[in-house]
Amino acid sequence: MQRIVLDTNVIVAGLQSRNGASNQLLRMVPERHFALLLSVPLFLEYEAVLKRPERQAVHGLSSEGIDALLAVWASFCVPVNLHFLWRPQLRDVNDEMVLETAVNGRADGLVTFNIQDFKPAAGRFGIELLTPAQWLATWRTP
Numbered sequence: 582m583q584r585i586v587l588d589t590n591v592i593v594a595g596l597q598s599r600n601g602a603s604n605q606l607l608r609m610v611p612e613r614h615f616a617l618l619l620s621v622p623l624f625l626e627y628e629a630v631l632k633r634p635e636r637q638a639v640h641g642l643s644s645e646g647i648d649a650l651l652a653v654w655a656s657f658c659v660p661v662n663l664h665f666l667w668r669p670q671l672r673d674v675n676d677e678m679v680l681e682t683a684v685n686g687r688a689d690g691l692v693t694f695n696i697q698d699f700k701p702a703a704g705r706f707g708i709e710l711l712t713p714a715q716w717l718a719t720w721r722t723p
Contacts, residue, residue: 582613582614582615582616583615583616583689583690583720584615584616584618584659584686584687584688584689584690585615585616585617585618585688585689585690585691585692585716586617586618586619586623586679586682586683586686586688586690586691586692587606587617587692587693588676588679588691588692588693588694588695589623589626589627589630589679590693590694590695591603591606591692591693591694591713592607592627592630592631593630593631593636593640594694594713595607595713596631596636596639596640596642597639597640601713601714602712602713602714602716602717603713605713605717606692606713606716606717610653610654610657610658611653611654611657613657614720615720616658616659617654617657617658617659618658618659618661618682618683618686618688619654619655619658619659619660619661619682620660620661620662620663620678620681620682620685620686621663622663622678622681622682623678623679623682624651624655626675626678627651628647628648628651631647631651632644632647659686661682661685661686662685663681663682663685664685676695676698676699679691679693679699680699680702680703680706680708683703683706683708684706684708688708689708689709690708690709690710690711690716691703691708691709691710691711692711692712692713692716693710693711693712694712694713696710696711696712
């Protein structure tokens with residue numbers, strides 16, 4: 582089973598539209614088609630971003646709805662403890678926790694829309710960078 586980390590932008594996109602690869606990935610979490618790696622800092626970022634009023638206006642979930650959704654994902658994820666902080670590796674300091682989760686969780690892939698932002702560091706750690714559509718195409722291939 583592939584071990585992957587979902588960047589926050591994938592979570593946001595998946596909740597904004599019921600169509601598309603991001604939403605399909607989110608619906609696959611409880612089906613355990615992949616091992617979702619999650620650290621405490623990354624989980625807290627998911628929560629903080631999804632509860633922003635401008636995000637809630639788009640996805641339509643209440644704070645309680647977001648809590649319930651995150652609780653489901655948390656029950657299916659593989660928890661990752663951050664033993665080493667690899668900072669700084671990236672231009673955007675907000676992306677560091679995503680990379681740290683992938684490195685410490687020995688991720689096979691990091692699914693993001695920001696391929697270029699992660700490219701220099703992911704290669705050093707042997708982590709494949711994929712968009713949601715690319716990951717789905719790879720997953721479907723026998």
